Amino acid sequence: MGIKSFQGRRAEPEKLQSAAILVKDYMSHSLITFRKDDPIIKVIETLMKYKISGAPVVNERNELIGVISDGDCMKPISENRYYNIPIGDRRVEEFMETDVRTIDKDVSIFDCASLFFKHEYRRFPVVDNGKLIGQISRKDILYAAMKLRAQNWHS
Template sequence: MLAQTIMTTPVVTVDPAASIAAAVELMLSKKISCLPVLGTDGTLAGIISEGDFLRRGELGIQRTRAHWLEFLVGPGRIAEEYVRANGRRVEEVMTTDVVSAPPSASLAQIVELMARHDIKNVPIVERGKLFGIITRSDLLRALVRVLPKTGATTADDELIRRSVVAELQSQCWSGGDLLGVTVDNGAVELNGAIFDERQRKAAVVAAENVAGVKAIKDSLFCAEPFSMVLVS
């Protein structure tokens, strides 16, 4: 799945010269968490988000430091923080180094950008022009579309059994052939040995994700490591 298939478009944007008050009111009225900022030529100039309002002076929540720490931080950094806390225009507080992606980016690449940069929104840009935006809500909507619906898919018991076994054997945590699977009218029973209770939950999840599974019975038993004795 590509970025262009799930991105939100058209995008609600704001002008760099707009007031902070106007930007906040727009975000609240549209129920969105960020606003891409477009320059006069239509290219992406920056982005302003809820995080940019966490240290506003009006609320008395601007960053404060002891004087000796201010000396260590330096006047440039402190001046920048002052602008963010007291600026009146979008261009004064927006983030200009915007993390973006092209329409052809995969969802895996989008999620990696969000995780690496600790951001919630990724503008979709090509040749400097804004095509859309992907938020965490867009990812959730995409997830809902692909999650299997309960009872929506049917499969015969042997196909289900083979599918569950294949999934378990493909996972390094499963212990290979130590887990057994039986299926009766779509109801899966898991049996065999595990050595860590966390394997139990993982095995149930693996079975849940197989098409046609209607119910799961957990008959797994947890054995202490090295408690199994081999008899020659």
């Protein structure tokens, strides 16, 4: 359990004229994040407002402590119906996933695409020296692939 990183192999310059295309080149830097004490209703409202499926949970030092997703929000909704537990009183820490896989900023996008293919993750937080610095999603990889489609796809 806990935060685990996919280090991948360190990117080396391509044999062609350009350098390897890395996670840091396509990751999102400006992220919506939550704190463990945030109300779960805030998460639901934010996910809906910004049309996202989840977000990192960080502490006061911006260290990644978990991830909360739309799927994680199903439990309090279900419990509200069956057990009459007010959803407004529930907090992120009760439902967030703490067994989080992260990825290094210097992993090749092709290796990252392979990890997305092998695992059912929708996103990987990017952590540097314990701090959350970004996130890469499947859509970011698709964007990179479309941008690179005219080039040789070897890394």
